[in-house]
Amino acid sequence: MLGDYWFARIVLVLWLVSSFFVLFFLGRIDYIVHHDLYDFGLRFSLEWANPYWVTLRLIYVYLAVPAVLSAVVLGLDFWRKVNSNKRVSRRRRKPESGKVQPLRENSMLISCPSCKRVFGKPLVMLNFDSGKPRLVNVCPYCNAVLGNAVLGSADEESLETMHVAELDKEVTH
Numbered sequence: 001m002l003g004d005y006w007f008a009r010i011v012l013v014l015w016l017v018s019s020f021f022v023l024f025f026l027g028r029i030d031y032i033v034h035h036d037l038y039d040f041g042l043r044f045s046l047e048w049a050n051p052y053w054v055t056l057r058l059i060y061v062y063l064a065v066p067a068v069l070s071a072v073v074l075g076l077d078f079w080r081k082v083n084s085n086k087r088v089s090r091r092r093r094k095p096e097s098g099k100v101q102p103l104r105e106n107s108m109l110i111s112c113p114s115c116k117r118v119f120g121k122p123l124v125m126l127n128f129d130s131g132k133p134r135l136v137n138v139c140p141y142c143n144a145v146l147g148n149a150v151l152g153s154a155d156e157e158s159l160e161t162m163h164v165a166e167l168d169k170e171v172t173h
Contacts, residue, residue, distance in 0.1 A: 114144035
């Protein structure tokens with residue numbers, strides 16, 4: 001249980017909540033000293049006021065520093081968690097050049113043999129080198145051709161009839 005990161009998060013949150021309560025109660029004690037005790041005959045003197053103020057301010061500092069650090073750690077953890085959901089983690093075992101490594105059940109990591117970068121999905125582009133258009137997988141970083149995309153017979157027939165439209169033509173669905 002102590003090695004679990006959730007336990008550390010819970011401890012940090014409890015620390016922040018308790019520090020807010022301590023700040024609230026210190027404010028109440030300060031209110032009692034500066035308002036209520038004067039009604040009972042307290043006389044102001046620098047002999048008791050200076051040590052009181054120094055002690056109170058030191059308590060605020062020693063309470064604020066860990067609270068701020070805890071809030072920063074929790075904020076950075078939340079930010080990292082939000083950003084890690086948006087992109088594929090690159091801390092996996094690096095595959096050999098040109099090899100495909102399984103990432104999850106239905107996804108793969110691909111390593112480009114040219115630029116050595118790792119990515120989850122190649123770009124699929126049309127290649128007109130042979131005169132007949134064909135789909136090829138391309139590295140999204142360096143545009144190196146990784147291989148032909150797998151096509152069925154219906155896809156190959158539709159590629160033969162595909163033409164490039166002019167820019168001013170309307171797109172129809």
